[in-house]
Every structure is written in C-alpha cells, then in structure tokens.
Amino acid sequence: MNAHSNFQASMEHFSYEHLSQFTYDILKKIGCPDEDARIASKVLLSADLRGVDSHGVARLSVYVRLWEKGRINPNPKVRVTYETPSTAVVDGDAGLGQIVGSFAMKVAMEKAKNVGTGWVSVKNSNHYGIAGYHAMLALDQDMIGISLTNASPLVAPTFSKERLLGTNPIAVAIPAKEEPAFVLDMATATAANGKLEVLQRKGLDTPTGWVQDKNGNATISSSGVKDGGALLPLGGDREHGSHKGYALGAVVDILSGVLSGANYGPWVPPFVAFLDPLPNLVGEGVGHFFGAMRIDAFRPAEEFKGHMDQWIRRFRSAETTPGHEKVLIPGDPERELEIIRKLEGIPLLDPVVQDLSELGKKFGVQF
Amino acid sequence: MNAHSNFQASMEHFSYEHLSQFTYDILKKIGCPDEDARIASKVLLSADLRGVDSHGVARLSVYVRLWEKGRINPNPKVRVTYETPSTAVVDGDAGLGQIVGSFAMKVAMEKAKNVGTGWVSVKNSNHYGIAGYHAMLALDQDMIGISLTNASPLVAPTFSKERLLGTNPIAVAIPAKEEPAFVLDMATATAANGKLEVLQRKGLDTPTGWVQDKNGNATISSSGVKDGGALLPLGGDREHGSHKGYALGAVVDILSGVLSGANYGPWVPPFVAFLDPLPNLVGEGVGHFFGAMRIDAFRPAEEFKGHMDQWIRRFRSAETTPGHEKVLIPGDPERELEIIRKLEGIPLLDPVVQDLSELGKKFGVQF
Numbered sequence: 001m002n003a004h005s006n007f008q009a010s011m012e013h014f015s016y017e018h019l020s021q022f023t024y025d026i027l028k029k030i031g032c033p034d035e036d037a038r039i040a041s042k043v044l045l046s047a048d049l050r051g052v053d054s055h056g057v058a059r060l061s062v063y064v065r066l067w068e069k070g071r072i073n074p075n076p077k078v079r080v081t082y083e084t085p086s087t088a089v090v091d092g093d094a095g096l097g098q099i100v101g102s103f104a105m106k107v108a109m110e111k112a113k114n115v116g117t118g119w120v121s122v123k124n125s126n127h128y129g130i131a132g133y134h135a136m137l138a139l140d141q142d143m144i145g146i147s148l149t150n151a152s153p154l155v156a157p158t159f160s161k162e163r164l165l166g167t168n169p170i171a172v173a174i175p176a177k178e179e180p181a182f183v184l185d186m187a188t189a190t191a192a193n194g195k196l197e198v199l200q201r202k203g204l205d206t207p208t209g210w211v212q213d214k215n216g217n218a219t220i221s222s223s224g225v226k227d228g229g230a231l232l233p234l235g236g237d238r239e240h241g242s243h244k245g246y247a248l249g250a251v252v253d254i255l256s257g258v259l260s261g262a263n264y265g266p267w268v269p270p271f272v273a274f275l276d277p278l279p280n281l282v283g284e285g286v287g288h289f290f291g292a293m294r295i296d297a298f299r300p301a302e303e304f305k306g307h308m309d310q311w312i313r314r315f316r317s318a319e320t321t322p323g324h325e326k327v328l329i330p331g332d333p334e335r336e337l338e339i340i341r342k343l344e345g346i347p348l349l350d351p352v353v354q355d356l357s358e359l360g361k362k363f364g365v366q367f
Numbered sequence: 368m369n370a371h372s373n374f375q376a377s378m379e380h381f382s383y384e385h386l387s388q389f390t391y392d393i394l395k396k397i398g399c400p401d402e403d404a405r406i407a408s409k410v411l412l413s414a415d416l417r418g419v420d421s422h423g424v425a426r427l428s429v430y431v432r433l434w435e436k437g438r439i440n441p442n443p444k445v446r447v448t449y450e451t452p453s454t455a456v457v458d459g460d461a462g463l464g465q466i467v468g469s470f471a472m473k474v475a476m477e478k479a480k481n482v483g484t485g486w487v488s489v490k491n492s493n494h495y496g497i498a499g500y501h502a503m504l505a506l507d508q509d510m511i512g513i514s515l516t517n518a519s520p521l522v523a524p525t526f527s528k529e530r531l532l533g534t535n536p537i538a539v540a541i542p543a544k545e546e547p548a549f550v551l552d553m554a555t556a557t558a559a560n561g562k563l564e565v566l567q568r569k570g571l572d573t574p575t576g577w578v579q580d581k582n583g584n585a586t587i588s589s590s591g592v593k594d595g596g597a598l599l600p601l602g603g604d605r606e607h608g609s610h611k612g613y614a615l616g617a618v619v620d621i622l623s624g625v626l627s628g629a630n631y632g633p634w635v636p637p638f639v640a641f642l643d644p645l646p647n648l649v650g651e652g653v654g655h656f657f658g659a660m661r662i663d664a665f666r667p668a669e670e671f672k673g674h675m676d677q678w679i680r681r682f683r684s685a686e687t688t689p690g691h692e693k694v695l696i697p698g699d700p701e702r703e704l705e706i707i708r709k710l711e712g713i714p715l716l717d718p719v720v721q722d723l724s725e726l727g728k729k730f731g732v733q734f
Contacts, residue, residue, distance in 0.1 A: 084483030086453040087664040115482050116451030121665050144622075157682060159691035164682060172618050182621070184614040190607060207606045216688030234601060234608050239574045240557060241601050245608075247551040247697040248615075250682075251539050254549070255511075258674045259665045265681055282677060297454040298488050298626045307625045310649060314632055315524060315531060315617075321583030324526035330614040 012353055013345035019057050020045050022360065022367055026060060027096075029363040030067045031074035036099045043098035043129040048346045050334040052185075054194025055130045058352045061359045063096065063127075065273035072096060072126055078103045085115045089260055090122045094285055097128025097149070101288055105134045105147070108292040112143055116297030121260035124284035127151065127271045131171035132185030132334070138292045139175045142301040146291035147171040150256040150263075152270040155189045156230035157246040158238055161216035163230040164266050167192045168252035173331075175295070177305035179312040183331030188249035189231040196222050196231075201349075209236020255289040262287025379720055380712035386424050387412050389727065389734055393427060394463075396730040397434045398441035403466045410465035410496040415713045417701040419552075421561025422497045425719045428726045430463065430494075432640035439463060439493055445470045452482045456627055457489045461652055464495025464516070468655055472501045472514070475659040479510055483664030488627035491651035494518065494638045498538035499552030499701070505540055505659045506548050509668040512540040513658035517623040517630075519637040522556045523597035524613040525605055528583035530597045531633050534559045535619035540698075542662070544672035546679040550698030555616035556598040563589050563598075568716075576603020622656040629654025 020041050027037035048056035066072045076095030080088045088107050092100030104120045111118025128134065131147045138145025151166025167187035174182040191210045199206055199222035206222050213219040214228030218237065225231055234245025257264030262283045269277035269286065295301040318327045341347075348356075353367075360367035387408050394404035415423035433439045443462030447455045455474050459467030471487045478485025495501065498514045505512025518533025534554035541549040558577045566573055566589035573589050580586040581595030585604065592598055601612025624631030629650045636644035636653060662668040685694045708714075715723070720734075727734035 082665065084661075084664040085481075087483035087660070089665055114452075116454035117484060117486050119484050119660065144626075156688075157685065157694050159687050160682070160685040160694045161688050162685045164685060170615075174618075174621055182617070184618055186608075186611040186614060190602070209607050212688065216686075234611055235557070236607060240576050240603060240607070241553075241612075243695070243697070244553045244601055247553060248537075250549070250697065251541075251551055254541055254675070254678065258671060258678055259511075259662075261666055264674070264678055282674065293454070293486065294451075295626075297451040298449065298456050299628055304625060307631070307649065308621070311621065311625055311631055315527070318524065318527040318529045318531060319583075320526050321523075321528050321579065327524050327527045328610070330610070330617065 010350045011347040012350070013347050015345050016045060016049065016342055019048065019346060022356070022365065023057055023060055025365040026064065026359060026363055027074075029365065030064060032096070033075055036075075036096070039102050040096050040098040043102065043133050046133045047130045049338045049341050050130065050132065051337040051341075052130050052194070054192065054197065057346075057356065058348065059127075061355050062272060064359060066126065069273050071269070071273070076100070080107060086111055086117055086119060088118070088120045090120055092122055092125035092285060094124055094126065097126040097286060097288065100125040101128040101134045101147070101290070102137070104288065105137050105145070105290045105292070108290045109138060109141055109143060112292040112294045112297070117291065117293045120290045121255065122288040122290070123260040123262035125262070125286045125288055127286065128288055130185060131169040132173065132183055134290060135171040135173040135185070136181070136183060139173050139181050141292075142175055142295045142305075144175075144291075144293040144295065145171075145173040146289075148252045148256055148289040150253045150268050150287050152268050152272075153266045154193055154225060154231050155233055155246075155249060156212060156216070157250070158233065158243045162266070165233075165246070165249045165253055166268055167231065168249040168256075170248065170252060174308065175305055176308035176312055177302070179309045179329075180335055181331060182308065182312065182329060183334065185331075185334070188234055188245050188252060190234050190236050190245065191231070193225065193231060196225060200226070209240060252289070256287035257283060259289065260287045377717045378714040379717070380714050382712050383412060383416065383709055386415065386713060389723065389732060390424055390427055392732040393431065393726060393730055394441075396732065397431060399463070400442060403442075403463070406469050407463050407465040410469065410500050413500045414497045416705045416708050417497065417499065418704040418708075419497050419561070419701075421559065421564065424713075424723065425715065426494075428722050429639060431726060433493065436640050438636070438640070443467070447474060453478055453484055453486060455485070455487045457487055459489055459492035459652060461491055461493065464493040464653060464655065467492040468495040468501045468514070468657070469504070471655065472504050472512070472657045472659070475657045476505060476508055476510060479659040479661045479664070484658065484660045487657045488622065489655040489657070490627040490629035492629070492653045492655055494653065495655055497552060498536040499540065499550055501657060502538040502540040502552070503548070503550060506542045508659075509542055509662045509672075511542070511658075511660040511662065512538075513656075514538040515619045515623055515656040517620045517635050517654050519635050519639075520633045521560060521592060521598050522600055522616060523579060523583070524617070525600065525610045529633070532600075532613070532616040532620055533635055534598065535616040535623075537615065537619060541675065542672055543675035543679055544669070546676045546696075547702055548698060549675065549679065549696060550701065552698075552701070555601055555612050555619060557601050557603050557612065558598070560592065560598060563592060567593070576607060619656070623654035624650060626656065627654045
C-alpha cells in the first residue's frame with residue numbers, strides 16, 4: 001500500500017545513546033539538576049525503546065513549552081506531606097512527572113520493605129511518561145509494582161458526549177524466575193491517542209469502537225478526536241463492555257486524583273502548552289498512584305516466582321486460534337521491541353526529527 | 368418479540384426474606400454453623416438483589432452438590448497462615464467462598480486500621496458469590512474496598528483456542544458523602560456467562576466480541592461456550608483491545624492464585640460438581656484477593672468524600688450522546704435494581720424454581 005510505504009519512508013533511526021544524551025542536555029538547559037535530568041531522560045527514552053512512541057522523546061518539546069509557561073518546575077522539592085506505615089501522599093511541587101513518579105515509587109517500595117506493602121498517591125505532578133516504567137522499578141526487589149496516573153481528558157465515558165477522563169493507564173509488573181517478568185501496561189481507552197495519530201498520518205480509518213465524533217456518534221474517522229470528538233473507553237460501546245473500560249479509567253482517576261488532592265476528571269490540566277488549565281481547579285496538578293507489594297509478605301519469593309514461570313509457560317504454549325503462532329504474555333511485545341531498538345536504533349518520524357532539531361538550535365545543543 | 372415475551376412469562380417473583388430464609392435453612396442442613404449460614408445467605412442473596420442472577424440463589428444447588436462431592440467443607444477452620452503488618456495469607460479450609468471471603472476482608476480492614484492498608488490473598492476457597500459484596504464491606508469504615516477472585520476457566524486469552532482464565536472479576540468500592548458510593552463490579556470478560564445463558568434461552572445471538580467457537584473462530588452463537596468454545600476477554604479481539612481484558616484477567620488470577628498458593632489458570636477447580644478438578648493441581652482450591660485502604664491514611668475522609676460527591680455529580684450531569692438520558696456512575700444500575708427487588712421481590716426462572724423446590728424436598732425444607 002502506498003500510504004504505508006510513504007509512511008515507512010519518512011522514518012529515520014537514532015541510537016538510544018544519542019537521543020538519551022540529547023534529552024539530558026536539553027533538560028539540563030531548562031534547569032533540571034544533574035540527577036533529575038538523568039532519571040527523566042531514562043524514563044522518557046524507555047517509552048521509545050518499548051514502542052510507546054507517543055510518550056517518548058517526541059514529547060520532549062511539549063515538556064519544554066510547559067516549562068516556558070511556568071507549568072513545570074525544573075527543580076522541584078518533591079516531598080511526602082502525609083504518611084502512615086503503609087501509605088503516603090507525595091507533593092510533586094509541579095516537577096516533571098518522571099522525577100516525581102520515581103520518587104514516589106521509591107517511597108512505596110521503602111514502605112513495602114517495612115510493612116509488606118506501600119501505597120503512594122501523588123498530587124501536583126505532571127505527565128510521568130509510560131506507566132510501566134515506574135511499576136517495573138519493583139521487579140528486582142522481588143516486589144509487585146503498580147503504577148496508575150490520570151491525564152488530560154480525551155475519553156468520553158459510556159453515554160457521555162463530553163471528554164471527562166484521560167487515557168488513564170494501568171501498569172502492573174510481576175516478577176518471574178527464569179521467564180521474563182509479566183508486565184501489563186495499558187490505557188483504559190480502547191486505543192490510546194498515539195495510535196490515532198499514526199492512522200491519521202497514513203490517511204486510514206480506525207476500527208470501530210475507538211472514537212466518537214463531536215456529536216457523540218460512533219465514527220471510524222482517525223481525526224475524530226482532533227475534530228472535537230473523543231476516544232472511547234475499552235470496550236467501545238455499551239454492548240461490548242465500554243462501561244467496564246470507563247469504570248476502570250474512573251478508578252485510576254479517583255486513586256490518582258481524588259485520593260491525593262490532585263485534579264481529577266475534566267479538571268486534569270492539558271498536556272499541551274497552548275491550552276490553559278480550566279479555571280476553578282479542584283486540586284493541584286496531575287495525580288498518580290503507586291503500589292509496591294513485597295512477594296515474601298505473602299509467600300517465599302522463590303516459590304512464587306517458580307509458579308509464575310509455570311503460569312507463563314502454560315499460557316505461552318496454549319493451542320492457538322487460526323492464523324496465530326502463539327499466545328503472548330503481557331510485556332512480550334514491548335520487551336522484544338526493546339531488544340531490537342537498542343540494536344537498530346529508535347525510528348523517529350520526520351516532523352519529530354525537525355521538532356527536535358529546532359529545539360536543539362534554540363538551546364544550543366546539537367541534535 | 369415472541370421469544371422475549373415467552374421468556375418474561377416464565378418468571379415468578381419471591382420475596383428477599385423468603386429466599387434468604389430458605390437458603391439459610393438449606394445451609395444449616397448441610398452442616399454450616401448458624402453464623403456462617405447467615406453470612407453465606409446474605410452474600411448469595413445480595414447477588415439476586417443486585418441483578419447478578421447467575422451468582423445468587425440459582426446456584427444454591429451447585430454448592431450443595433459440591434458439598435456432596437466433598438469439595439466444600441461446611442464447617443471450615445478459616446485461618447491466617449502468614450502475615451506482615453499490611454498483608455496476610457488466608458487458608459479457607461475448603462469452606463464456602465462467601466464465608467472465607469468475609470473472613471479475609473475483615474482481616475484486610477483490621478490491618479488497614481492499624482497501618483493504613485491491608486491486603487489479603489486467599490487459597491483453598493470456593494466460589495465466593497459476587498465480588499462487589501466483599502468490596503462494599505469497606506464502605507462504612509470509610510475505606511476503599513477491593514475484591515478479586517479467580518474462577519473456573521471459561522475465557523480464552525487473545526490468540527488462544529483454549530479456555531485458560533475465569534471471568535475473574537474486579538470490584539472496587541469507594542465511599543462518597545451525600546452521593547451513593549462508587550461501586551465497580553465487573554467481569555474481565557466482555558460479558559459473563561450468565562448473559563449468554565439468558566440469550567440462549569431466548570434463542571438469540573450474541574453481539575460480536577463475546578464468544579469464540581471450539582475452533583477458536585469468532586462466533587455470535589449464544590451456545591458457543593456450551594459447544595466447546597470460550598468467552599472472550601473484554602475488548603473481544605486484538606483490534607478492539609482484547610489483550611487488555613486478557614491481561615487484567617491474568618493479574619486477577621495471579622494475585623488470587625499464584626500469590627496465595629491457590630490454583631491458577633486452567634487448574635482452578637470447576638464450579639460444577641459433574642466435572643472433577645484436573646489431576647496434578649498446582650495449588651489449593653480457588654483463590655481470592657482483597658484490599659482495604661483507609662481513606663484517612665491519605666487525606667481527611669470528609670474532604671475526600673466531598674470531592675467524590677463532586678466527581679460523581681460532574682460525571683452524572685455530563686452532556687449525553689444521542690438517545691441516552693444520563694451518564695451512569697458505576698454501581699447505579701445495581702443499586703436501583705436492589706431497591707426495586709426489595710420491594711417487588713426477586714424474579715426466578717421456572718427451571719430455577721423447580722430446582723429449588725426439589726432441593727427443598729430433599730432436605731425437608733419447604734420452598
């Protein structure tokens with residue numbers, strides 16, 4: 001197909017190291033301390049490695065523009081404002097979500113070390129990159145990691161014409177023994193906005209159940225959201241279970257926003273600099289929620305991980321439906337892509353390359 | 368429609384009190400202690416009140432047949448076998464899941480009182496009724512309640528021909544102030560088996576994305592599962608996000624089964640007496656997972672509940688899509704039905720009435 005090959009032709013590959021160094025340099029220029037710039041680049045680039053291109057280096061200039069507007073604090077004093085032995089609330093001081101999230105996940109893991117589990121709700125933060133990164137921090141501590149965040153409203157609940165929820169992802173990372181870890185990292189919408197953008201560029205329609213138009217009618221137009229419509233919750237419509245996707249996104253919103261004192265629902269500040277936050281906000285910044293559960297707070301970690309291997313092997317070796325080679329384990333596609341992209345580089349679209357070059361010029365950093 | 372009106376005609380209504388007393392009497396006859404029979408009837412009947420008819424009194428005779436087979440212990444010694452300040456593992460001693468679940472949820476809430484949150488994984492249990500019941504126990508303690516369970520394999524993961532997961536529900540109950548609580552209670556399949564049975568009786572097809580046939584091909588036959596096929600994970604197929612429904616069901620399975628030492632995946636014992644559990648089981652009985660989070664381990668409960676009211680009111684008053692009156696809050700339909708059924712009685716299908724009459728005769732209890 002012509003549209004497809006045009007699309008392929010407009011990609012250029014860059015090494016992980018190059019993009020990582022560039023991101024670090026830019027973050028230093030806007031005033032991030034050394035360690036923060038290092039962490040934030042790592043989180044951002046992990047999205048590119050794992051194939052969630054919409055959450056990686058392609059968004060670097062959005063963070064910079066939010067900093068220019070004073071909506072991101074490059075040198076935040078992230079701190080615990082309230083805690084019990086197994087819980088905490090973290091105030092992100094308007095910092096980069098990548099920094100705030102890493103801090104909060106560490107607090108959760110520290111609490112898990114002490115009392116078995118740790119649960120941290122975060123306010124006054126910003127977009128934190130891919131949810132899975134933070135959850136996966138728990139893996140080498142033999143803990144189960146959980147990471148949720150709310151986000152700017154793009155999703156319409158079942159029967160709603162209005163966008164009231166973000167794509168509010170759920171990530172759960174569970175360690176295994178010889179098998180790679182089980183890593184769920186999913187938006188609670190049928191498909192996240194990044195996939196729409198790809199189809200739009202190719203001039204292709206979406207499958208049913210992804211989008212509604214500005215009047216609230218189902219559409220397969222890949223520009224449906226851009227034209228004032230909304231993404232649909234996982235399930236697509238009521239008959240196919242969209243009330244479940246909506247409810248899951250709502251739980252993510254409540255644990256991230258209402259529990260911490262961040263904004264929630266339609267009040268979550270937009271992740272673009274050209275739209276201002278709503279007046280009369282109900283909380284502070286974006287909200288996240290993190291959990292860490294020490295495996296051996298339930299049963300010996302080695303025993304658990306042995307059973308995880310058995311779980312994974314049984315599912316991976318299941319008889320398949322016609323036309324499919326194997327059943328995937330959550331995390332398989334991302335891990336496989338990560339290996340390829342570390343070797344072959346990260347593909348960036350021409351508009352992204354141009355955007356990053358300009359960003360480099362502006363700050364005197366070579367791209 | 369003829370099929371529909373025939374179906375309607377075959378329903379008889381019974382009062383909550385009548386069905387509750389009958390269930391209690393039968394449970395006493397099979398050897399449940401007084402208090403256990405009382406709790407189990409309450410949990411079972413809550414399914415009928417809330418409209419999850421497949422998990423209510425219609426299943427009473429299944430529990431009895433499992434007891435006859437020695438698979439349900441009517442007088443279990445349910446106990447904590449391992450714990451930390453925020454976690455516990457509970458051994459259900461092959462008791463009714465309703466009893467084991469209530470015990471485990473109490474342990475979780477006790478831990479939440481002490482250290483902010485409590486998390487309990489359960490092994491050696493049986494079907495526990497509706498997930499939502501257990502989660503809702505947290506509400507009047509100003510806690511968020513979470514309840515998960517694995518179940519007999521009926522769902523095929525994305526690309527799998529085999530049934531490897533149960534309909535593995537997720538329930539989350541969150542208190543509000545003046546508004547009724549937010550209660551999510553959902554199967555991680557597009558539609559649970561009970562809905563298929565209803566369509567089958569009416570001779571109607573299913574929507575797309577609910578079922579695959581025994582060869583792993585999509586079907587709209589409502590007898591697809593009965594004929595050797597499988598239910599599909601929320602999303603239906605890969606293009607519509609079934610890998611997300613599958614992964615959510617998998618997380619429920621792992622937290623309930625692998626973390627506790629219960630069975631998991633295809634090894635979860637069938638919830639019917641005519642099928643024996645698989646040989647070489649990987650754990651003990653059915654598994655559940657419960658969580659309780661004290662609201663004021665994060666922020667003052669009154670403040671939180673005030674914001675929950677605002678959340679609920681904003682969503683409920685959203686502009687609607689064409690043909691719909693309002694946006695529902697998770698828990699709305701079940702709560703409304705509960706009011707009606709407490710007043711008007713619980714409708715039971717003729718075969719269920721017959722089944723319960725026979726059960727009554729067998730045990731000398733009048734239905």
